[in-house]
Amino acid sequence: MGIGDKPKFDVYIILIYLALLLIGWLTIYSAAQVSQYHGILDMDQLYGKQILWIGLAFLIISFILAMDVKFFERFGSIIYIISLLSLLGLFVFGKELNGAKSWYSLSSMTLQPSEFAKAATALAVAKFLSGINISLNNTKDLLLVGLIIALPALFIIPQPDPGSALVYGAFFFALYREGLSLWYLSLVLVAIGLFLGTLVLGTWWIAFIIFIAMGIIYTLSRKRRHKKRLPKPRAVLFLIISGICVLYSLSTNYIFNNLLEDRHRNRIDIVLGRVEDNQGVGYNINQSVIAVGSGGLTGKGLLEGTQTQGGFVPEQETDFIFSAIGEEWGFLGSALVIILFMSLCYRLTIMAERQKSQFARIYGYSVAGIFFIHFFVNIGMVLGLLPTVGIPLPFMSYGGSGLWGFTILLFIFVKLDGHRMSYEH
Amino acid sequence: MKKLLFFFLVTIVGLTLLGRVFYLQIIKGDTYKLKSELNAVKSIYDIPERGFIYDRDGDLMVANQVAYDIMMTPKDVKKFDTLQLCDLLQMDKTRLMSKMDDAKKWSWQKGSVIVPQLTQEEYAPLQEKLRKFPGFYAQKRSLRKYMVDHSASVLGYIREVSPEKIRKDPRYQSGDLSGKAGIELQYEQELRGKKGVKHFIRDHYGRAVESYENGRYDTIPNSGLDLTVTLDNDLQAYAELLMKNKRGGIVAIEPQSGEILTLVTAPYYDPALLMGRDRSKNSVLIFNDTIKKPGVNRALQAEYAPGSPFKVINALVGLQEGVITTTEKLRCNHGYDYGGRKPLGCHSHKSPLALNTGIAESCNSYFAQVYRRIIEKGDTPEDGMDNWNRHVTSFGLGDYLGYDLPVGRAGLIPDGKYYSSRYKYKWYAPTTISNAIGQGEVITTPIQLANMTAAIANRGYFYRPHIIKAIDGDPIDNPDYTVKNYTTVDARHFEPVVEGMTAVYKTGTAKYAQIPGIEICGKTGTVENFVKIDGKRTQLTDHSVFIAFAPKDNPKIAIAVFVENGYWGSRYAAKIASLLIEKHIKGEITRKDLEEYLLTHSLEYEYEKQYSGEPFEINPRVDQGLIKPESNTLNP
Missing domain, CATH: 3.90.1310.10 (Penicillin-binding protein 2a (Domain 2))
Known part of the structure; x- marks a missing residue:
């Protein structure tokens, strides 16, 4: 097949997208608590505005799908640089909302550049890694791609919006697919595990567990090395690793008490159950868990949730929208949304794997990773499994910037995928 | 492998989240549903009006x-x-x-x-x-x-419910008021009424937004039931007036029904003191005063030796057991030598004397011999004692009586076992001889004495004393209060004893307290009592006691009056009893001299003696308690 063939866009991913949009809008509509109803296009209400945002999103989709597919790869770097500049510009021109300087204000509209930076970074990463002679085994290349990912994150953290910065961890999946060792992920996971473990159990227990675990691994690896011809494990090395772990564990309390801010400490304490404060810092999580739990199997029905209608869960149209879904749609609704997001991730991986060009595959994996992190962290937070991190639930949370950012992110890939047969590197 | 990690992670995370929503919504769903309701449903309670309390004649006492x-x-x-x-x-x-x-x-x-x-x-x-x-x-x-300034102790008062009560009874909420003493406590259920409740859906500011489930679960309040109590408002007020500057208790009972006409304790206080902003200050003054003890209802809770009125019971038991006849005369030699260190003393009167004069003159010797015969009739002193105990307790003595007020004391009527465990060696009737004259081990409360008097007035039975007359206008039909309790003494033995009690007024110890036109039967008492001062047992001025009922035939009132340290029975108690009887039966007072004596005499000087720190004289020949007369607002 040659250039010029008609593109075939993936129907499943579009259906999932539309389904999430619909459920999201209905929930925003339900959570609005209006005193006077002026129709669904009431621009004083969030649901009315969201309709406008959705309409604009469709416009953006048409643009993306109509554009030359080569545009994204060719201009990836420039888009990335513009995006970085827009993040930097916030420090000068940004408007403060809810204590964070993350918005540009255009008369009555606000734009949040960090929502667009994800797509830009994904393009830049894909472009860089798909370049000739670029290898993740090359330390210099690894550091460079690390820098591409870290720069926007570093610009976002001081806004302050650490939640959005966290999302950049999603690029690990793309890098891993392209050859990055699993050790990097393991290292991060072990570090987080030790940190939380120390907070819950205390240093002595953790030290004890580390030494037991190391002992077991050491004995096992001695036995197995004959079969697999692995290098001889050295006891000293294991001891050093254990020592480092214990030192890290010892420093946990310092990090926790001195480097983290109060609100972060509180959020972690609440999830770990170290503190119970349902009227204060734990109010949000407690109310959202009550909202979800009270939904039962079938939910209280649209516009019937007492938690939602009473506005007990702050941010219920945005970051905590899943609590309203849980209450009003019940287990059936929540499970549907979770399954839709799982399907989104699965479908994106399948699509990424079928790409012929490395650029499209890396981009695809980046998109999948970003959605996965959002899905996991957001719903995990609403369900009280993770500390409060302020990131939206893609396509569902109220907000124009978020919706457009995710739409652009997704539909660039839909476009790339649609041309996968004709697209040449 | 590299293709699978992401799949794997999505699956793990997805299943974790699904598991979590399953746990929250399906397994714990009901718990959270309840929590969300507690969150969202605001219940506004409508406190019903508490029932009123009326006296027996329909006078409003508490509103x-x-x-x-x-x-x-x-x-x-x-x-x-x-x-x-x-x-x-x-x-x-x-x-x-x-x-x-x-x-x-x-x-x-x-x-x-x-x-x-x-x-x-x-x-x-x-x-x-x-x-x-x-x-x-x-x-x-x-x-x-x-509406009244008296009867605080019997009416009781209301207070905010305690946290314990809220925990025990879900009908109470913090801030609710409930009865804390007296009638208010006893009849809390009836007086309280039923709260109404309105449920609202509220938002997170706690504002009521709309009616919950269209008011399906709302209820309207039922106001509390009005009570009619057996007390006589006027008599109650008059009794308290007469007890001014004295300590003690008065109980008057209508023998034909067991209804409590008067229940007064002194010192007393205005019930309104336990209301309003100074109520905590006042309640400290009332309930923490360990000397005057105005918070103790002496009519129900004070255990005194009954003194001479108890002789009447011994006379009845003696007749029932057949150890004396009405005509047998016994000698009195200014006392009775029962073989103890010193004889049981008696005052001077003619001797020998029979039952009638024995009661009228309150002869100690006479009753010592009667008592001794009763106890010695048994095969052993223990048997005799048990038999005596059986008779005496049938008059409601030594028991809580089961009346409908929340406080009380049992008193004590000893039995054989009581003395056997008390004395190492063998004991005989004379060992317990003080019981013959109502001193010794016998102790009773004023309401027990009043009830005993009612049983004598009825010639052998009593209705359990009670304070409730009607609830919400319906007269009570509680069998506890409408069934006769018979004594073990046959009706025929009562008449001679009643005659003796009539003689008390006519010729005996209370002849100066006669009321013209009313035939009263009574018995005086002068009760020795002791306190410990600096560890030394010290005798105080005797208590003045009187029991009486009237009229002799078809009695309308049986009364027991106890005045602490009032000396002999007719100095204070008999005067008070006579006046109350006259007021109840005639509705007016003719013996103004008695009334004047009571209103112009205070016993405070007696009560101060034991705290003076100096040696003091007891049982003064002349009452030194004269005070300036105060205007009597009740009978001007």
Whole structure:
């Protein structure tokens, strides 16, 4: 097949997208608590505005799908640089909302550049890694791609919006697919595990567990090395690793008490159950868990949730929208949304794997990773499994910037995928 | 492998989240549903009006009045002049600040009580000025209004429910009022009524938004039931007046029904003292006074040796057991030598004497011999004692009686076992001889004596004393109060004893307290009593006791009067009893001389003696308690 063939866009991913949009809008509509109803296009209400945002999103989709597919790869770097500049510009021109300087204000509209930076970074990463002679085994290349990912994150953290910065961890999946060792992920996971473990159990227990675990691994690896011809494990090395772990564990309390801010400490304490404060810092999580739990199997029905209608869960149209879904749609609704997001991730991986060009595959994996992190962290937070991190639930949370950012992110890939047969590197 | 990691992670995370929603919504769903309802449903209670209390003639004794709690909502409070507010609320600054801190800790959005239960008079001066202090406001509530200034102890009072009570009984909420003593406590169920409740859906500010489930679960309040009690308002007031400056208890019972006509304890206090803003200060004064003990209802809770009135019981038991006849004369030689260290003394009167004169003259020797015969009739002193105990307790003595008031004492009527465990060696009737004259081990409460008198008035039975007459207009039909309790003494033995009690008034110890036109039967008592002063057993002036019923035939009132340290029976108790009987039967007082004596004599000088720290004289020949007469508002 040659250039010029008609593109075939993936129907499943579009259906999932539309389904999430619909459920999201209905929930925003339900959570609005209006005193006077002026129709669904009431621009004083969030649901009315969201309709406008959705309409604009469709416009953006048409643009993306109509554009030359080569545009994204060719201009990836420039888009990335513009995006970085827009993040930097916030420090000068940004408007403060809810204590964070993350918005540009255009008369009555606000734009949040960090929502667009994800797509830009994904393009830049894909472009860089798909370049000739670029290898993740090359330390210099690894550091460079690390820098591409870290720069926007570093610009976002001081806004302050650490939640959005966290999302950049999603690029690990793309890098891993392209050859990055699993050790990097393991290292991060072990570090987080030790940190939380120390907070819950205390240093002595953790030290004890580390030494037991190391002992077991050491004995096992001695036995197995004959079969697999692995290098001889050295006891000293294991001891050093254990020592480092214990030192890290010892420093946990310092990090926790001195480097983290109060609100972060509180959020972690609440999830770990170290503190119970349902009227204060734990109010949000407690109310959202009550909202979800009270939904039962079938939910209280649209516009019937007492938690939602009473506005007990702050941010219920945005970051905590899943609590309203849980209450009003019940287990059936929540499970549907979770399954839709799982399907989104699965479908994106399948699509990424079928790409012929490395650029499209890396981009695809980046998109999948970003959605996965959002899905996991957001719903995990609403369900009280993770500390409060302020990131939206893609396509569902109220907000124009978020919706457009995710739409652009997704539909660039839909476009790339649609041309996968004709697209040449 | 590299293709699978992401799949794997998505699956793990997806299943974890699914598991979590399953856990929250399916397994714990009901718990959270309840929590969300507690969150969202605001219940506003409608407190019903508490039932009124009427006396036996329909006079209103206790009603309700509007009162005000001064409240504060922290979020609405602006800067204010602390001094001015302290002055207005009449509280010092530290107290106000600590109250406000407590309120802030409890809730920022909701109001807390700063000064509770101001009466309308106390609230009036605040009403206008309070508006200058944003965040402070008054909340209406219903409180008791006492239409009488007497009977505090028997009426009882209401208080905010304790946290324990709220835990035990879900019908109570914090801030509710419930009976704490007396009739208010005993008949709390009836007086309380049933709360109404309205459920609202509220938002997270706690504002009521709309009716919950269209009011399906709402109820309207049922006001409390009105009580008619057996007390006679006028008699009650008069009895308290006569007990002024004295200590003791009075119980009057209508023998034909067991209804308590009068129940007075002294010292007493105005029931309104336990209301309004000074109520905590006053309740400390009342309930923490360990010398006067105005918080103790002496009519129900004070255990005294009954003294000579108890002789009547020994006479009845003696007749029933056949150890004496009405005509047998026994000698009295200014006392009775029972073989103890010194004889049981007696005052001077003619000797020998039979039953009638024995009662009229209250001869100790006579009753010592009667008692000895009763005990010695048994095969062993123990048997005799048990038999005597059986007869005596059938008069309701040595028992709580089961009346419908929340406090009381059992008193003590000893039996054989009591002495056997008390004495190492063998004991005989003379060992316990003091019981013959109502001293010794026997102790009783005034209500027990009144009930005993009623049993004598009825010639052999009594109705359990009770205070409730009708609930919500319906007369009670509780078998506890409408079934006769028979004594073990046959009716025929009562007549000679009643004759003796008539003689007490006609010729005997109470002849100066006669009431013209009414045939009264009574018995005086002069009760020796002791206290420990610096560890030394010291005798105080005798208690003045009197029991009586009238008229002799078809009795309308049986009364027991106990005046602490009033010396002999007819100096105080008999006068009081006579006046109350006259007031109850005639409705007016002719013996103004008796009344004047009581109103112009105080026993406070007697009560102070033991605290003077100096040696003192007891049983003064002349009553030194003369005080300035006060105007008698009840019988001018």
